Amino acid sequence: MLVFDLDDTLYLERDFAFSGYACAGEWVQEQFGLKGFGQHCRNLFEEGERRHIFNRACEAVGLEADQDMIARLVDVYRNHPPTIQLCDDVLRFFARVQGPFGLITDGPERMQRNKVSALGLEAHLAHICPTGAWPQGYGKPHPRAYELMEDAATPGMQMVYVADNPAKDFVTPKARGWMTVQIDRPGRVHAPEAPDELHAADCVIESFDELDAVLAG
Structure with a gap:
């Protein structure tokens, strides 16, 4: 078999990542009115970053990357309906x-x-x-x-x-x-x-x- x-x-797998980053970016804009989060994530991925993408993207858009925020972003990323x-x-x-x-x-x-x-x-x-x-x-x-x-x-x-x-x-x-x-x-x-x-x-x-x-x- x-x-x-x-x-x-x-x-x-990168296509799932890009889909998840786009969804996370939409969530950040809806929740906090901040644009560009998803694109920052994608740029970091394409530069070779794997471990701290959400932390660094939060820093780039001025969002506090505390433990609760990262957990919420991971949840959005993992459970989004992927494209x-x-x-x-x-x-x-x-x-x-x-x-x-x-x-x-x-x-x-x-x-x-x-x-x-x-x-x-x-x-x-x-x-x-x-x-x-x-x-x-x-x-x-x-x-x-x-x-x-x-x-x-x-x-x-x-x-x-x-x-x-x-x-x-x-x-x-x-x-x-x-x-x-x-x-x-x-x-x-x-x-x-x-x-x-x-x-x-x-x-x-x-x-x-x-x-x-x-x-x-």
Whole structure:
């Protein structure tokens, strides 16, 4: 059974970030009458900032970045209805290949399910596993989600995981005998280099247009 990661695998994670920053900017303008917050966030992201975007954007527009404010902004960001779309190569793949397919994705459950809904993935995925539905500690590389996918698959079916982040995505399915495929998209968020051989995928592709040949080989 073919199982996918979500962020930077089926769509570009940066698009969710830009959508969230725009929504946060609208919220700041509605609540405080301050313009430009969302654009400041986007500019900081594009400059490489990841850890303190909201703090620095608050400073730029003159908003006090106390703990409560940052928590409110994070809530708006995580729970907004995202404006995102599947990558073109993913759309082509779903148009020519039939499932069943699965999905394993980390992150807060509501945020990830909002992404799944915005992308229309319910039409393509038979088994959706957001690890954020479980207590902390069950995200990748914990084996629980992979075990669930194995249970859902037809006995004897080859398990394949397609994902982007070698820091956590491949070490567990490789150890369980899955085939692992890394998608290395331009515009990805995470570094594509594996920390060691155990974490490295069996093969690396740049587009789902290459996936048919990998699966056939």
